[in-house]
Amino acid sequence: MKSTTYQNFKELLNKKIENLNDFKVKNNLLKNKINIEAKVLKNLELKELEIFNLEKKLQKNLDKIDQKILKLKTNLLKNKEKILDLQDLLEDKNNLSKYKKEIEKKSFEINQIKNKIKIFKREKKPLSAFYSLNYKNNKEIKKIKKRIKKINKCKENKISIKTAKLKQKNNKIDINLKIQEHDLNKFIGLIKKANNVLVKKEKKIIEEMAFVVKDLNVYYGTKKALFNVNIEIPRKKIIAIIGPSGCGKSTFLRTLNRINDEISNFKSEGEILLNGEYDIFKLKSIKNNYDKLELTELRTRVGMIFQKPNPFPISIYKNVSYGPKINGIKNKSLLNQIVQDSLEKAALWNEVKENLKENGTSLSGGQQQRLCIARSIANNPEILLMDEPTSALDPIAASKIENLLLNLKKDYTIIMVTHSMQQAIRISDYTAFFYQGKLIEFAPTEKLFKNPIQKRTHDYVLGKFG
Structure with missing residues (x-):
């Protein structure tokens, strides 16, 4: 240029x-x-x-x-x-004897096999394996001779030039x-x-957001699950997503790190920007076409915690170190530090530090869920998606998870689907209300519950339907 x-x-x-x-x-x-x-x-x-x-x-x-x-x-x-x-050719030219020896070796093998064929013919035994070996040897000899011919044709000075x-x-x-x-x-x-x-x-508004969602529509085959969703999700806050069953809460959540892509008839339209920069559907920066985002990197940066705890059936230590290991971290000291830091952030270290070799599935339900959170934290994410993370837990375990999330929001954006409006009131900074695939209202939690703008939001939080 x-x-x-x-x-x-x-x-x-x-x-x-x-x-x-x-x-x-x-x-x-x-x-x-x-x-x-x-x-x-x-x-x-x-x-x-x-x-x-x-x-x-x-x-x-x-x-x-x-x-x-x-x-x-x-x-x-x-x-x-x-x-x-050319360098290989020059090296071979100075070492032709190795090829000649190879031909002698193969020729000797051929003669030996011919003798065996004669014996097997007399004894009427199968011969196909010997014919196959000889064919292979003859082929290799031709190849070596061709290489020798090529070497002999080449002059050292021509190779150098x-x-x-x-x-x-x-x-x-x-x-x-x-x-x-x-x-x-x-x-x-x-x-x-x-x-x-x-x-x-x-730019300033967008860059302050963990996600900016524009005109998002989602389909499962011909059935439309989300309708024209527009929402700006701020960083380092807890966002609760509420609404009746089947309203699109989990579909929306799983679209944010493209886990829904694994469903064969899933289709999405619109735009989702991660940190105001990366289009998660196009997997590239909106500022620079040459700055790409791998799908695996997206799912590392946007971690997922499911409704039912799903620790791997391996040790507590290996559960937490699994992600860093597959991302290339091999240093034992560094892995030890990551495991400890992640378990401390998940408020589990003091309970398991003496039993890191025990199977993760041997923990209680609440501990397993905190182990899954630690496993996600170990990958150093920016955002944690949680699909009803306490619904399968008893009240005491659920309370521990809630306290943990309040501590984690200093470092992470947490987006959480919940059926418990009381939980949303207790711990979330913002709440989004979905109904029949549509985002009806999104506002600071206190405002949404005390003074909602939409009538449907008002009726839902008062328990008139759901």
Whole structure:
């Protein structure tokens, strides 16, 4: 990509941003867009559209550079493979005797097998295995002879010249690669600059949210389960999701880390942003197309605790260390520290520290659920999804889990489906009320229970239906 192309784009973008800012100053639009005249608003939108269209052109150039980089890297790899082949050829040329010995060995084996065939023929025993061995040996001899022929054809000086030329090509590719990668970073910078202008107002609100859900619709086959859900879930708070059975609470929860994807007839529409940056359906950043998010990474960052405790039938220690181990942590001291920290955060360490080798399934129901929370925490998540985590527990165990969640919200966002409105009142900061697949109301818990806006919310919290 010629630097003049970048320079032209840079000057054009700066000019359009300057024009937009001058227009805002002239029309007193820096603070808000309330009560703007229709004509002024239209002109403002046109100026923003110019920047948006320029951003799309920048993205096209970025894609072209990316394709060039991919092609260069492919050529670099091919040349390296050729160099290795030539080096092998040179090494073989200096060691032809090993091939000759191999041929002698195979020929000897063939003769031995021929003798065995004669004996077996007389004794009328099966011969297919011997024929197969001889066929294989003959094939290998042909292959070795072909290799020898190729080695003999090659001259040492020609191999050296070819290797030098390939290395020279790779040096040029390396230089070109650095230039292209430099251009790529410059264009990414311009796209970010354009993007920041367009999303600046919305950006601050979105980035403070653990999840921003826009126009979410969910289907199981032809049956629609969620209808146009829009919700912004703040970070490091406890969010309770309430509503009657079958209203879409668990479906919504499981969509947040795409566990529902495992259901064959599941389909979703809309957008869910993680931390205001990653589109969890497209698995990439909305700010930078080259910043990808793996599905496994999403499920690590957004952990899940189910209604019924489900510890693995292995030791308490291995339950907690399982996630870090499969993510590549092998150091024993580090694993020990992760296990202890996770169990302490789950308020279970003091109860099990002397019995870490015991099977996780030997614990009580409440302890098993806290073990599952520790197992999830060990993966260092940002968000914990909980599908009725206390419904299968006795009141004392449920109370311990509630106290644990109040402590955990300092470090994690907790989104919890619950059938207990009293539990929602006791521990949640915000509550979302779902009914027949629709989000009816979302508000601070105290406000939703004491002064709901929607009549259906009012009737539900008073126990008139459910």
